[in-house]
Amino acid sequence: MNQMLCELVPHSSKRISDYVAAYPDIIDLSVGAPSFGPPRSFRQALVALTRQTSETAARHDQYAHSRGTPELRAAVAQLYTREQGCVIDPDTQVLITNGAAGALWASVLAVTEPGDEVLLPDPGYMIYPPVVQLLGRRVVRVPTEPASGFRLDVEQVERHLSKRCRLLVVNSPANPTGATCDAEQLRQLCELAAAERVHVIHDEVLDRFSYRTAHRSAVAVDPHGMGIAVNSLSKRFGMTGWRVGWLVADEHVVTQAAKAHAFFALAVGHAVQLAAAAALTDDLADADVTRHALELRHRGTRFLDRLRQVPGLVVPDLPDGGFYAFVDVRPFAHLRALSTGFAASVSEAVAEHLLHERRVAVVPGIAFGAGGEGFVRMSFAGSDERLERAVEQIAAG
Amino acid sequence: MNQMLCELVPHSSKRISDYVAAYPDIIDLSVGAPSFGPPRSFRQALVALTRQTSETAARHDQYAHSRGTPELRAAVAQLYTREQGCVIDPDTQVLITNGAAGALWASVLAVTEPGDEVLLPDPGYMIYPPVVQLLGRRVVRVPTEPASGFRLDVEQVERHLSKRCRLLVVNSPANPTGATCDAEQLRQLCELAAAERVHVIHDEVLDRFSYRTAHRSAVAVDPHGMGIAVNSLSKRFGMTGWRVGWLVADEHVVTQAAKAHAFFALAVGHAVQLAAAAALTDDLADADVTRHALELRHRGTRFLDRLRQVPGLVVPDLPDGGFYAFVDVRPFAHLRALSTGFAASVSEAVAEHLLHERRVAVVPGIAFGAGGEGFVRMSFAGSDERLERAVEQIAAG
Numbered sequence: 001m002n003q004m005l006c007e008l009v010p011h012s013s014k015r016i017s018d019y020v021a022a023y024p025d026i027i028d029l030s031v032g033a034p035s036f037g038p039p040r041s042f043r044q045a046l047v048a049l050t051r052q053t054s055e056t057a058a059r060h061d062q063y064a065h066s067r068g069t070p071e072l073r074a075a076v077a078q079l080y081t082r083e084q085g086c087v088i089d090p091d092t093q094v095l096i097t098n099g100a101a102g103a104l105w106a107s108v109l110a111v112t113e114p115g116d117e118v119l120l121p122d123p124g125y126m127i128y129p130p131v132v133q134l135l136g137r138r139v140v141r142v143p144t145e146p147a148s149g150f151r152l153d154v155e156q157v158e159r160h161l162s163k164r165c166r167l168l169v170v171n172s173p174a175n176p177t178g179a180t181c182d183a184e185q186l187r188q189l190c191e192l193a194a195a196e197r198v199h200v201i202h203d204e205v206l207d208r209f210s211y212r213t214a215h216r217s218a219v220a221v222d223p224h225g226m227g228i229a230v231n232s233l234s235k236r237f238g239m240t241g242w243r244v245g246w247l248v249a250d251e252h253v254v255t256q257a258a259k260a261h262a263f264f265a266l267a268v269g270h271a272v273q274l275a276a277a278a279a280l281t282d283d284l285a286d287a288d289v290t291r292h293a294l295e296l297r298h299r300g301t302r303f304l305d306r307l308r309q310v311p312g313l314v315v316p317d318l319p320d321g322g323f324y325a326f327v328d329v330r331p332f333a334h335l336r337a338l339s340t341g342f343a344a345s346v347s348e349a350v351a352e353h354l355l356h357e358r359r360v361a362v363v364p365g366i367a368f369g370a371g372g373e374g375f376v377r378m379s380f381a382g383s384d385e386r387l388e389r390a391v392e393q394i395a396a397g
Numbered sequence: 398m399n400q401m402l403c404e405l406v407p408h409s410s411k412r413i414s415d416y417v418a419a420y421p422d423i424i425d426l427s428v429g430a431p432s433f434g435p436p437r438s439f440r441q442a443l444v445a446l447t448r449q450t451s452e453t454a455a456r457h458d459q460y461a462h463s464r465g466t467p468e469l470r471a472a473v474a475q476l477y478t479r480e481q482g483c484v485i486d487p488d489t490q491v492l493i494t495n496g497a498a499g500a501l502w503a504s505v506l507a508v509t510e511p512g513d514e515v516l517l518p519d520p521g522y523m524i525y526p527p528v529v530q531l532l533g534r535r536v537v538r539v540p541t542e543p544a545s546g547f548r549l550d551v552e553q554v555e556r557h558l559s560k561r562c563r564l565l566v567v568n569s570p571a572n573p574t575g576a577t578c579d580a581e582q583l584r585q586l587c588e589l590a591a592a593e594r595v596h597v598i599h600d601e602v603l604d605r606f607s608y609r610t611a612h613r614s615a616v617a618v619d620p621h622g623m624g625i626a627v628n629s630l631s632k633r634f635g636m637t638g639w640r641v642g643w644l645v646a647d648e649h650v651v652t653q654a655a656k657a658h659a660f661f662a663l664a665v666g667h668a669v670q671l672a673a674a675a676a677l678t679d680d681l682a683d684a685d686v687t688r689h690a691l692e693l694r695h696r697g698t699r700f701l702d703r704l705r706q707v708p709g710l711v712v713p714d715l716p717d718g719g720f721y722a723f724v725d726v727r728p729f730a731h732l733r734a735l736s737t738g739f740a741a742s743v744s745e746a747v748a749e750h751l752l753h754e755r756r757v758a759v760v761p762g763i764a765f766g767a768g769g770e771g772f773v774r775m776s777f778a779g780s781d782e783r784l785e786r787a788v789e790q791i792a793a794g
Contacts, residue, residue: 036453063428113399260531
């Protein structure tokens with residue numbers, strides 16, 4: 001057995017979501033799934049492809065091209081032209097993957113070797129460290145500070161760059177903190193990285209939920225071809241269950257990532273890709289994304305305002321982006337005299353208390369790294385009613 | 398960049414299928430996609446799930462359980478009870494993956510460590526070696542002989558087992574040779590492996606296309622819990638484009654494989670899994686699989702008979718299973734005085750000749766390992782008309 005793997009702990013949101021599945025009374029703020037679903041154009045295209053009654057296999061019943069169908073790669077390239085103003089060659093610069101997770105995995109495999117160091121933000125999205133470790137690469141965490149809204153600091157990144165470092169992961173808008181990098185910061189990070197021959201993965205799955213500034217992608221600001229955009233339909237269209245993602249990068253990266261992808265996945269579902277292409281080229285669906293983002297922004301503002309009424313919660317301003325509130329719960333734990341007991345940390349003690357006593361599921365900040373300790377992540381992607389009930393239950397008792 | 402990855406050559410059937418896509422006049426015998434498509438129950442279930450018009454996300458629009466939906470895991474467990482007579486716990490012994498490729502990747506990650514040796518049949522399915530190498534494990538090839546129909550020999554396996562070996566991959570029915578392991582051989586292999594603490598992956602994607610004996614799965618014959626069944630809907634139902642696969646194994650393997658899978662894939666498409674469960678529990682679809690297998694068997698017999706008329710081709714009897722003819726083309730190359738030229742080998746020279754001069758795509762045997770040199774793989778999964786035309790074109794000139 002793989003000892004490294006045996007020692008990795010499944011991420012705690014996984015454990016929490018298993019628990020939630022068993023107790024339907026719990027209000028689940030632990031998962032970032034928006035309440036809106038996939039666009040009509042996606043569903044209509046998939047129904048049209050699937051309804052055909054011939055007994056013979058259609059083209060979409062057979063393997064898609066291992067880099068992705070030409071239709072979806074073209075739609076992704078157009079997306080980057082439309083939203084980021086950059087020219088992307090669909091034949092050489094796009095790889096379609098099983099969600100952003102598949103794109104992350106293929107990217108890390110492509111641009112690093114066992115033993116290389118990978119810089120990850122702390123706190124940061126919880127699957128980054130195990131992905132890096134499982135592939136035999138070394139995790140180096142770059143701390144970010146609550147005082148700056150957990151924004152990634154260029155000087156801090158520079159301080160943690162060593163000769164063994166080959167990759168920096170930037171997540172903007174960030175999960176769990178909602179912090180963003182603006183174009184100038186991104187450009188500085190890319191310059192810094194390129195000077196050290198370090199690639200930059202920009203996980204931008206929350207791109208359309210950027211409230212402070214217009215979202216900029218690393219591939220649009222990086223002149224050195226070291227940027228790798230990792231993205232998916234999951235958050236944009238509220239369809240985490242459909243697993244369509246991609247990476248966009250320089251040809252030298254995509255060639256290798258595509259090769260790795262062909263070995264661990266062969267290809268992504270063919271019909272689902274064709275339907276995804278229909279959704280990405282649908283203006284109406286695009287307008288709905290803008291509307292949904294505005295709704296989430298207002299929902300977040302209302303939720304944070306309500307949450308501020310709860311004694312002991314230190315609630316930040318509306319984050320730069322995303323749909324998570326990253327809330328300091330240390331005074332809350334103190335007020336409630338919550339013992340950490342078997343829980344290793346304050347954030348876990350609070351998450352346990354909220355789950356079992358208040359029937360509200362949140363993710364303890366320590367799941368995102370030592371830098372997240374003392375905080376919990378609450379998704380405000382759900383409905384207003386659910387969010388209101390959640391606050392009532394958290395405040396009660 | 399990952400040097401190991403950079404040095405890996407994309408498998409040649411990939412290169413051939415890219416070429417075929419650009420020239421529609423070519424008769425493609427290089428890919429093993431059956432001409433029948435997914436069962437009606439699959440399509441109907443997916444249409445029903447997708448047709449709903451609510452703007453709100455449905456359950457299947459959001460992440461499935463990372464091990465797979467309970468419905469599909471139950472259907473897979475039932476399948477092993479029905480077809481193999483063994484009791485499988487859907488909660489602890491099944492992992493749903495993106496095709497068999499995802500199951501293979503998760504299994505190798507789970508049961509081996511970097512530096513471990515992995516035994517692979519030679520010739521064997523072409524993605525095994527790069528998967529093993531890319532994960533930093535070491536490939537040890539076990540030769541098989543044309544004289545025995547390339548059947549895996551237990552003594553040969555024993556001879557290649559070292560202290561560093563942790564995994565044996567058995568592919569039965571085998572791609573490209575069609576060789577199978579019967580229950581007794583499988584049992585012996587499992588005994589031998591278990592004695593050395595070696596896991597056994599049984600890639601059984603061609604399980605329903607077994608012509609000589611009833612297919613037996615390693616998980617059904619192995620009393621030691623070291624067997625790992627890797628399987629998918631792709632060949633069974635003619636739906637390679639939908640990417641639904643699984644592994645079935647002892648709890649200690651599935652726990653770790655599921656953890657790894659959650660890191661590189663998060664989960665498999667939710668709605669597609671629900672539709673897959675409908676297909677796997679559909680008796681009519683099951684009866685059609687039996688009918689399709691009989692058809693392919695007859696088609697294979699007719700194809701091989703025709704192929705035997707072509708001077709220089711040494712055509713085997715109908716293989717034990719699968720839908721590939723693995724044909725010795727050395728006399729053919731000699732008769733036609735084919736120069737290997739830039740091609741590294743006779744099998745490549747013949748494949749190039751057939752592709753460019755005869756407009757028939759086949760896979761050179763060397764793509765499956767040194768033991769496949771001198772042979773080419775031809776799929777007989779296509780229609781009779783196409784197969785007949787292919788033989789005519791090969792014989793011409």
